Amino acid sequence: MKFEISQEEQPTVMVAPAPEERVLDVRGLDFYYGKTRALHGVDLPVARNRITALIGPSGCGKSTLLRTLNRIYDLYPAQRAEGQILFNGENLLNPRDPVDPEASGSGRPRVGGDLARLRARIGMVFQRPTPFPMSIYDNIAFGVRLQRSVGKAEMDEIVERSLTRAALWDEAKDKLHQSGLGLSGGQQQRLCVARGIAVEPEVLLLDEPASALDPLSTAKLETALLELKDSFTIVIVTHNLQQAARISDYTAFMLMGRLIEFRPSSEAFVKPETEAMRDYVTGRYG
Amino acid sequence: MADALMAAMVEQAPRSKGPRGAPGSGNGDGLFHALCFSAAMVLMATLAGLLVALLIGGWPAFSRFGFSFFTSSVWNPSGTPDNPEAYGAAGPIAGTLITAFIAMLLAFPLAVGIAVFLVEFCPRRLAHWVGIAVELLAGIPSIVYGMWGLFVLAPWFAEHIQTPLLLDLDPDGFWGKLFSGVPNGANIFTASLILAIMVLPYIATVFRELLLSIPPYLREAAYGMGCTPFEVVRNIMLPYIRRSAVGAVMLGLGRALGETMAVTFIIGNSHALPHSLFDSGSTIASTIANEFTEATGDLHVSALIALGLILFLITFATLAAARLLLGREKL
Amino acid sequence: MANGVPMASAPRHLRRKLTNYIFVGLTSIATALALAALVMILWSLVAKGLGGINLAAITQDQPGGGADMGQGGLRNGLVGSLILCAIGMAIALVIGILSGTWLAEYGDASRLAGTVRFINDVLLSAPSILVGLFVYELLVSHLVGHFSAIAGGVALAVLATPVITRTTEDILRLQSNQLREAGMALGAGKGLVIRAIIWRASRTGLVTGGLLGFARISGETAPLLFTSLGNPFLSVNLGQPMASLPTIIFNFALSADDNWRRLAWVAALIIAVFVLSANIIGRALAARGSSHK
Numbered sequence: 044m045k046f047e048i049s050q051e052e053q054p055t056v057m058v059a060p061a062p063e064e065r066v067l068d069v070r071g072l073d074f075y076y077g078k079t080r081a082l083h084g085v086d087l088p089v090a091r092n093r094i095t096a097l098i099g100p101s102g103c104g105k106s107t108l109l110r111t112l113n114r115i116y117d118l119y120p121a122q123r124a125e126g127q128i129l130f131n132g133e134n135l136l137n138p139r140d141p142v143d144p145e146a147s148g149s150g151r152p153r154v155g156g157d158l159a160r161l162r163a164r165i166g167m168v169f170q171r172p173t174p175f176p177m178s179i180y181d182n183i184a185f186g187v188r189l190q191r192s193v194g195k196a197e198m199d200e201i202v203e204r205s206l207t208r209a210a211l212w213d214e215a216k217d218k219l220h221q222s223g224l225g226l227s228g229g230q231q232q233r234l235c236v237a238r239g240i241a242v243e244p245e246v247l248l249l250d251e252p253a254s255a256l257d258p259l260s261t262a263k264l265e266t267a268l269l270e271l272k273d274s275f276t277i278v279i280v281t282h283n284l285q286q287a288a289r290i291s292d293y294t295a296f297m298l299m300g301r302l303i304e305f306r307p308s309s310e311a312f313v314k315p316e317t318e319a320m321r322d323y324v325t326g327r328y329g
Numbered sequence: 330m331a332d333a334l335m336a337a338m339v340e341q342a343p344r345s346k347g348p349r350g351a352p353g354s355g356n357g358d359g360l361f362h363a364l365c366f367s368a369a370m371v372l373m374a375t376l377a378g379l380l381v382a383l384l385i386g387g388w389p390a391f392s393r394f395g396f397s398f399f400t401s402s403v404w405n406p407s408g409t410p411d412n413p414e415a416y417g418a419a420g421p422i423a424g425t426l427i428t429a430f431i432a433m434l435l436a437f438p439l440a441v442g443i444a445v446f447l448v449e450f451c452p453r454r455l456a457h458w459v460g461i462a463v464e465l466l467a468g469i470p471s472i473v474y475g476m477w478g479l480f481v482l483a484p485w486f487a488e489h490i491q492t493p494l495l496l497d498l499d500p501d502g503f504w505g506k507l508f509s510g511v512p513n514g515a516n517i518f519t520a521s522l523i524l525a526i527m528v529l530p531y532i533a534t535v536f537r538e539l540l541l542s543i544p545p546y547l548r549e550a551a552y553g554m555g556c557t558p559f560e561v562v563r564n565i566m567l568p569y570i571r572r573s574a575v576g577a578v579m580l581g582l583g584r585a586l587g588e589t590m591a592v593t594f595i596i597g598n599s600h601a602l603p604h605s606l607f608d609s610g611s612t613i614a615s616t617i618a619n620e621f622t623e624a625t626g627d628l629h630v631s632a633l634i635a636l637g638l639i640l641f642l643i644t645f646a647t648l649a650a651a652r653l654l655l656g657r658e659k660l
Numbered sequence: 661m662a663n664g665v666p667m668a669s670a671p672r673h674l675r676r677k678l679t680n681y682i683f684v685g686l687t688s689i690a691t692a693l694a695l696a697a698l699v700m701i702l703w704s705l706v707a708k709g710l711g712g713i714n715l716a717a718i719t720q721d722q723p724g725g726g727a728d729m730g731q732g733g734l735r736n737g738l739v740g741s742l743i744l745c746a747i748g749m750a751i752a753l754v755i756g757i758l759s760g761t762w763l764a765e766y767g768d769a770s771r772l773a774g775t776v777r778f779i780n781d782v783l784l785s786a787p788s789i790l791v792g793l794f795v796y797e798l799l800v801s802h803l804v805g806h807f808s809a810i811a812g813g814v815a816l817a818v819l820a821t822p823v824i825t826r827t828t829e830d831i832l833r834l835q836s837n838q839l840r841e842a843g844m845a846l847g848a849g850k851g852l853v854i855r856a857i858i859w860r861a862s863r864t865g866l867v868t869g870g871l872l873g874f875a876r877i878s879g880e881t882a883p884l885l886f887t888s889l890g891n892p893f894l895s896v897n898l899g900q901p902m903a904s905l906p907t908i909i910f911n912f913a914l915s916a917d918d919n920w921r922r923l924a925w926v927a928a929l930i931i932a933v934f935v936l937s938a939n940i941i942g943r944a945l946a947a948r949g950s951s952h953k
Contacts, residue, residue, distance in 0.1 A: 115553055120453055160673060163555025173550035175565055185564065186554045191672060235550070242555065361851035362766060368758030369767065369776045372825065375818055376779045379790065382797035442690025450684050451691070459691060461943070466698045468939040470879020472906050473928045476913050477701050480708070480921075526697050533694070557676050559683040580785075587787025589882040590906075594913065614789045614882070621793070621886045637793045641786065648785045652778075 056304040056316045060090035060293070065129075066246055066276045067112060067165075072126035074107055074116075074300075081107045083300045084126070089246070094268065094277045096291035096308065098284060100323065103297040105280045109248050111136075112278065113165040114158055131245075135161060163190060166239035167248040171255060172231030174223030174238075179206075179215050182223045182234060186242045201241055208274075209237035210267040229260025236267060240275065247271070249279040253286065265290050284324060288312045296320045380641070387635030389628060390416060398635065404600035406620070406629045416632035418639060420600040424610035425640065427603065428517055428592065429585035432524035433578060440529055440581075444536035445562055460537070467530035475594030478523040483514030483595055486522075491607055510607030517603050517610045520596040524588055528581040535577035535655075539570040576655030583647040587640060589614035613640040702932075709929025712922035721894050722908060722923065729919050734927055736894040740809070740903035741878070741931075743896065744888055747813025748877050752820035753870060759821075760828025760869075765854055777829075784822040791818045792883030800887060809895075809902035812888025819880060820873035827869030831862045864945050871942035879935045881906035905931050 062068070067089035074082035082104050089095050097105035107116075114135065116122040127134050163186070175182050183202045187193055193201065202219065206212040211233040215226070223234055232252055239247055249268075253261040261283075268277060268290055281287050287294055287308065294311040296304040296319075304311060304320050315321040391398060394416060401417025408414030443463060447456045491512040498505035510516050543566055551561040567574075597609020598619055611619075613636045624630045716733045723732020759776070767773025795815040800807055835858050843853035859866065884890075889901040890911065905927045912920035912927075 113553060115549055118549065118552060157677075159552075159555045159557045159560075159676070161555075162553055166555075167550075167553035169546055169550055169553070171546050173546050175547070175551070176568055186556075189554070189556060189560060189676070238554070358849035358851035361855070362762075365758045365762035365766060368755045369762040369773075371755050372759050372776060372783065372821065373779050375821075376783055378798060379783075379786070379794040382794045383790070386793070386797050439690045439693060442687040443694055446684075446687035446691045450687060459695065462698055463691075463694055464943070465936060465939065466694060466701075468875060468936055469701060470881075470906070470931055470935050472879060472881045472909050473701070473705065473932050476909065476924065476928050477704050479913060481700070481704050526694075529694055529697075557680040559680040560676070562683070583785050587785075587789070589787065589789045590910070614787055617789055617793065618882055618885060621796075622889065634793055634797070637790050641790050644785065644787055645782060648782060652781065 055086065055302050056306065057086070057302075058306040058310070059088045060093070062088075064090045066091045066131065067278075068127075068129040069108070069111075070127040070129065072108070072111060072124060072128065074104070074111060074124045075122065077121040081300050082111075082124075085297075085300075085302045087295055087302060087305065089276060089278055090293060091276050092272055092274075093292040094272055094279060094290055095293045095295065096287035097278065097280045097295050097297060098282070098287050098323075099297035099303075101282070102299075104300040105295075105297050106250055107300075108297070109250055109278060109280050112246070112248055113162045113167055115162070115167060117158060130161075130165070159189075163242050164244050165246040165248060166242065166244035168232070168235045168239050168250065168252050170251045172228055172235055174226070174231050174234055176224060177222070178220045179223045179226070179234060180219040183238050183241045186238055190242055205237040205241040206234075208240060208267065208271060209233045210263050210270075211237055227260070229256045229263065232256060232260070233264060233267060236264070236271075240271065244275065246276045246278065249277065251280050251282060253281070253283065261286070284312070296323065298323075383634055383638040383641055387631060387638045389631040390635040393628065393631075398632075399639075402600065402602045406625045414626070414628060416628070416635075418613070418632075418636055420602050421611050421613045421616045421636060422639065423602055424517065424596065425586055425612040425614070425643070427610070428521045428524055428596070428612055429582055431518065431521035432528060432585045433582055435522065435525035436529045436532055436581060437578060439525075440532035440536050441567075443529075443533040444540055445566075447537055448540040449558055449562060460534075463530045463533055465530075466526070467534070471527065471588060472590040472594075474523055474527055474591040478519065478591060478595040479515075482523065483519055485514070486519050487512045487514035491516075494607075507605055508607050509605045511597075511609065512607075513597075515595050515597040515609060516607045517596065518606045520592045520610075520612075523591045523595055524585045527588060527591060528585050531584060532577050532581040535580065536570070536574060539573050539577070540566060543569050573655050576651045576653070579647045579651035579654065583644045583651065586647065587614060587644050589618050593618045613637070705925070705929050705932055708925040712926045713929075717923065717926050722892055722903070722912075723919060724892075725915070725917050725920065727919055729922070731919060732923065734905060734908060734923060734930070736891060736903040737905040737908040737927060738930070739894060739896070740888070740891065741905045743809060743898075744812045744816055744884070744902060744904055745874065745878050747810065747898070748816025748820055749870065749874055751814065751817035752824050752873055752877075755817070756821045756824025756869070756873065757828050757866060760825040761832060761854060761859075763825070763829040764832035765850070765858070780822045780825050783818070784826065787882075788819055788880055789882035791815050792886050794818070795883065796886045804899070807887065807889035807901040809888050809898045809900065812884050812902060812904065813898075815883035815887045816877040816880060819883065820877045823873040823876050824869045827872060828862075828866060831865030831869065832858060834865070835861055864948065868942045868946045871938045871945070875935045875938035875942065878938065879906060879931045881910055885910065 065088045067087070069085060069087035072082055072085045073080065085104070085108060087108065097108060099105050110116045111124045111128060116124065124136055126136065128136050175185065177185065180202055183205050184198050187198065187201055203212060206215055211230060214230055215234070218225070223231065226234060236252070253264055256264065265286065268279070271277065279291065291308045294306060294308040295302055296311070298319050303317050304315065312324060315324050394401070398416065398418055399422065400419055401415070402419040403415045403417045404420060405412060405415050447460055451459060491510070491514060494508045495512055498508060500509060547565060547569065548561060551565040556564070592612050593615040596611055596615055598611050598615060599609040600611055600616070603610040617633050617637055620629070621633050624633060714730055716730065718733055718738060719735060720733035721736040722734065763773050763776060767776060792815055795811050795818065799811040799814060804811060839857060839861060840853055843857045844850070848856070884904050884907050888904060888907070890907040891901045891903040895902055909924045909927045912924040915921065
């Protein structure tokens with residue numbers, strides 16, 4: 044293979060947003076699947092109300108990085124993260140941190156209460172659409188009810204607003220009380236976005252949300268994401284470079300568990316600085 | 330019979346899938362195939378024989394008592410002129426259904442708890458060992474459960490539960506009636522308790538496998554919304570396995586209905602319809618076990634075999650329901 | 661409702677956390693109860709069974725009622741149980757392995773195979789006492805005419821066969837088709853490939869199936885009550901009634917004779933040790949087999 048990057052010397056090209064703009068700030072993050080190391084000292088600034096895209100070839104660690112941001116990896120005992128992930132200045136990996144005072148970083152979601160709180164503030168949409176086995180309405184109401192008691196009228200309003208913002212309202216308004224599983228793949232994915240934003244998180248993580256969708260559904264999803272940028276901070280993992288270029292404000296290019304380039308997307312795709320990213324962008328790399 | 334077998338085989342052979350040997354490759358292949366096929370047919374013949382044996386054996390009792398065999402609770406093997414020999418299965422049938430039902434009522438929540446604990450909360454290494462321990466519970470022979478029930482559980486129950494209740498409760502009140510009975514610990518409830526312990530590992534093991542089969546993405550999505558583990562289990566995981574779980578319960582129910590020795594030791598063996606939770610009773614299986622070798626006459630034997638047929642039909646129905654709900658793999 | 665809304669209020673958050681703790685507590689209690697039941701049962705067995713063991717317990721036949729404490733033993737039952745299980749396993753292994761082979765290799769997805777599978781499941785879950793009734797009707801009251809060891813062995817075979825059939829089919833299905841094809845590519849017929857290659861490759865699994873079948877029948881009591889009946893004396897005559905540990909337990913435990921009760925506990929301990937070790941060895945073999953995959 045052409046890109047045997049020399050592990051230690053490869054500099055990260057970093058044109059980062061100002062510190063006060065950052066909602067999330069990953070510093071020196073290492074990640075392990077059991078004994079296998081998947082991330083090597085990764086830094087990642089995430090700017091407020093911007094879309095940050097994580098790109099790179101399969102196995103580069105972009106999904107792994109995303110899954111540390113809401114600590115969903117905690118469901119699996121063998122996985123662990125070391126380093127810092129500052130969320131509004133507080134390290135969400137720190138066991139004693141107020142964000143998450145109890146989690147040990149190595150266990151199962153045994154206690155759960157505070158991780159649950161964290162995950163409500165940093166929502167996630169997965170690669171496969173994951174509607175819960177309940178109606179469209181309840182899929183959205185479910186998360187909201189976890190957080191607070193909501194009257195019927197207000198809940199109706201929340202459901203409508205969430206679906207509208209996820210560009211699904213017109214298609215779903217007549218079947219709100221039918222099962223979410225009856226929607227098409229693209230609609231299901233937008234339902235998951237609606238469900239994620241209904242609880243008003245600060246950050247929304249998306250893990251290749253369009254990889255299972257056709258071009259039309261993808262376009263609708265992208266439109267929705269661009270609208271959502273005004274209210275939320277979005278981090279999206281994608282293997283679709285055009286998609287990253289179309290919607291993202293910042294692009295992080297990863298390779299073999301390292302961050303190689305982090306720059307505003309407007310520059311990153313036009314003139315990649317590293318040879319590795321140049322070759323990836325021009326399609327010469329996996 | 331042999332001709333029919335061969336004919337069926339010839340018809341059967343071409344349908345089988347997978348790689349096939351060269352035709353006529355010898356080495357007794359045809360004979361081997363025939364042997365395997367006959368073994369499978371022996372299985373079918375066994376079940377058919379079982380059914381026929383129960384039908385033939387039970388027929389005299391069914392034809393003699395007709396529908397009243399199901400509704401009467403008179404069980405009188407020793408006929409006298411003013412009290413003729415008569416058999417009615419209502420007592421044992423009721424006892425069978427009641428004990429199995431109570432056993433499931435007790436075992437179900439415990440099984441859910443165990444399965445959830447092992448899958449969701451228990452550290453993995455510990456879960457492995459606890460899982461093995463729970464399965465060991467399933468391996469203990471039923472006669473050992475019977476002895477334990479008779480010599481350990483029943484005396485303890487009589488002394489610490491039954492007697493205090495008997496002394497404290499108004500014998501004419503609702504609770505007093507529900508808990509009335511001879512305080513010797515041998516009754517419907519303790520039999521159900523033993524049954525519950527016996528079926529618990531079966532249901533818990535199936536529940537555990539069902540929970541493990543839930544796609545990880547669904548679980549992740551639920552946690553990703555900010556659910557606590559309790560909320561994930563209650564709102565997402567349990568609804569997801571609901572249908573199969575009912576199948577697992579039916580499976581446990583089938584075992585509870587047909588269990589013999591443990592129940593025989595501890596149910597008190599009375600043929601009347603039970604009047605309270607702590608009343609002695611009998612099940613179909615315990616009646617057969619107690620009386621069959623000492624049956625006084627042909628009609629008595631026939632009545633017991635007729636009971637057996639009823640038991641077979643009940644357990645068959647639960648198995649069929651379980652299969653329908655569960656699919657074959659989890660049985 | 662603008663941006664930056666209402667995270668859960670603190671009390672609500674506390675309540676959810678508390679509910680979760682209670683739930684975790686309840687599930688742990690459920691598990692603890694099951695473990696406690698196991699420990700209590702095993703403890704009773706060991707305490708009451710070990711205490712009653714003496715040399716006579718395995719060298720003498722069962723005592724009469726009213727014998728002095730410590731008199732008599734279980735020799736007739738031990739020998740009888742071994743013989744009955746041997747008959748049962750011999751029949752069940754042959755029928756079970758062959759029929760399991762037919763299901764996996766010949767019957768496969770055919771309708772007839774589906775029926776056989778269903779029937780096997782019915783037999784697998786049929787109450788064992790009904791199997792006793794069936795064998796009684798077939799052998800005791802017709803073909804043989806009286807209670808006999810053979811009848812007991814057949815009843816046990818009917819119980820073990822479905823277990824072995826089921827495991828055999830499952831095990832054989834794990835073998836890859838390449839293995840079969842490779843054998844046939846050498847010119848071997850299908851039957852030879854199965855016997856010489858597939859069975860050999862599945863050895864561990866077949867042994868596991870046998871052990872599970874053995875575990876299933878070695879503690880069985882109900883079907884023996886009216887087939888092999890029981891015999892107060894040592895007998896190795898297959899045509900005559902034969903003693904067995906489970907039937908001895910059944911008769912002794914319900915008696916008022918303390919010496920008999922003592923022997924019932926000893927017999928229960930012996931059976932439990934047999935069954936549990938067969939189970940454990942079977943599982944260990946199965947685990948080892950699957951970790952090699």
